[in-house]
Amino acid sequence: MSGILVYALHYEGAFNKNSLGAVSEGARLAGELGGECHVLVLGDRAGLPDDLCASLGRYGAAKVFRVEGPEGLAQPVVDAMAKIIADDGLGYALFGGGLLGFEIGAGLTARLDAGVCMEVTSVRVEDGKLVSERPILGDSSVSDVHYRAGVGVIIGRLNAFEVKEGGEGTAAVEDLAVEFAPHSLKATMVSRGEQRGAEVNIEDASILIAGGRGLGKAEGFEALEDLAGALGGAVAATRAVVDAGWYSYSAQIGQTGKTVSPKLYLAAGISGAIQHKVGMMSSENIVAINKDANAPIFEFSDLGIVGDLNKIVPKLTEAVKARKGG
Numbered sequence: 277m278s279g280i281l282v283y284a285l286h287y288e289g290a291f292n293k294n295s296l297g298a299v300s301e302g303a304r305l306a307g308e309l310g311g312e313c314h315v316l317v318l319g320d321r322a323g324l325p326d327d328l329c330a331s332l333g334r335y336g337a338a339k340v341f342r343v344e345g346p347e348g349l350a351q352p353v354v355d356a357m358a359k360i361i362a363d364d365g366l367g368y369a370l371f372g373g374g375l376l377g378f379e380i381g382a383g384l385t386a387r388l389d390a391g392v393c394m395e396v397t398s399v400r401v402e403d404g405k406l407v408s409e410r411p412i413l414g415d416s417s418v419s420d421v422h423y424r425a426g427v428g429v430i431i432g433r434l435n436a437f438e439v440k441e442g443g444e445g446t447a448a449v450e451d452l453a454v455e456f457a458p459h460s461l462k463a464t465m466v467s468r469g470e471q472r473g474a475e476v477n478i479e480d481a482s483i484l485i486a487g488g489r490g491l492g493k494a495e496g497f498e499a500l501e502d503l504a505g506a507l508g509g510a511v512a513a514t515r516a517v518v519d520a521g522w523y524s525y526s527a528q529i530g531q532t533g534k535t536v537s538p539k540l541y542l543a544a545g546i547s548g549a550i551q552h553k554v555g556m557m558s559s560e561n562i563v564a565i566n567k568d569a570n571a572p573i574f575e576f577s578d579l580g581i582v583g584d585l586n587k588i589v590p591k592l593t594e595a596v597k598a599r600k601g602g
């Protein structure tokens with residue numbers, strides 16, 4: 277029961293960052309347990325070529341089960357995962373989160389009568405078993421969740437697991453025939469799309485320029501869009517400003533928004549409330565601009581700039597453009 281099964285979602289010929297994070301985490305944990313990380317991919321066979329599936333080996337997957345079936349629906353994935361877990365005697369199923377991850381994880385839990393923990397931000401091995409860490413009480417505390425049932429289901433918070441590309445590994449790809457339950461095929465995918473910002477999906481962006489109430493008004497975001505454009509990044513926001521209608525809800529970072537982990541997170545006019553912090557604290561480099569030297573955001577920033585963002589942001593944009601020769 278030391279093996280881990282991860283479901284990897286693919287879209288337009290690639291796996292999303294959230295799924296790759298789950299595969300990396302599954303491989304790390306399986307290694308510590310003395311087992312292997314196996315991955316399920318499900319969809320139209322033509323959209324899942326050998327090299328794409330085998331590439332999951334670079335993130336630590338030992339074996340990839342390729343199942344032909346309807347894409348983007350939860351129940352067929354539940355059928356396939358339940359079969360693989362039973363056939364191979366795997367101990368855990370791990371998901372990166374997101375709406376589909378939640379739906380599949382819940383369905384699998386019911387099907388296997390498993391133990392489940394969701395919104396997990398970290399997992400560790402203790403006495404040969406996995407323990408999930410889940411923030412509680414508005415993220416002010418963390419609870420440890422142990423699994424008593426035979427199979428444990430772990431549903432991560434979106435993008436909580438770090439993508440770790442470990443070199444040249446290739447995973448063995450095995451085609452698996454799964455007989456779907458009649459009810460699993462009763463839903464059909466009508467259309468599919470991804471919510472995107474101007475050009476980049478904020479969950480995949482490696483540079484995020486985030487704005488808060490310190491911008492003063494909706495138009496304040498124009499300066500952030502200029503800076504994001506110059507740096508090749510995307511714009512994000514706090515709940516305070518999306519609630520005020522200054523920016524789109526799809527850009528909200530935090531407890532009730534998205535979780536991101538870009539290489540650079542620049543926070544302009546953001547106080548650093550705990551509910552915002554939980555969505556961006558795993559960013560590699562945090563830079564904050566705030567006119568209040570005592571703003572909480574400076575407590576977890578790598579670089580803090582005390583000053584008026586209206587003066588600093590345009591100067592930064594100018595400097596970036598000048599450096600890039602435009």
Ligand SMILES: Cc1cc2nc3c(=O)[nH]c(=O)nc-3n(C[C@H](O)[C@H](O)[C@H](O)COP(=O)(O)OP(=O)(O)OC[C@H]3O[C@@H](n4cnc5c(N)ncnc54)[C@H](O)[C@@H]3O)c2cc1C
Nearest residue numbers: 488489490514515516530531532533545546547552567585
């Ligand atoms: C249940 C719950 C869930 C929540 N979920 C979320 C969530 O998902 N995401 C989220 O972001 N929040 C969330 N919140 C809200 C959160 O508590 C804060 O209210 C919010 O993050 C504050 O947003 P802000 O930093 O933009 O505004 P403020 O806290 O008002 O901070 C504005 C900052 O701008 C600075 N400033 C002002 N003018 C300038 C200037 N000219 N130049 C530089 N700096 C300036 C100020 O000094 C201040 O620090 C949640 C709250 C609750 C209760």
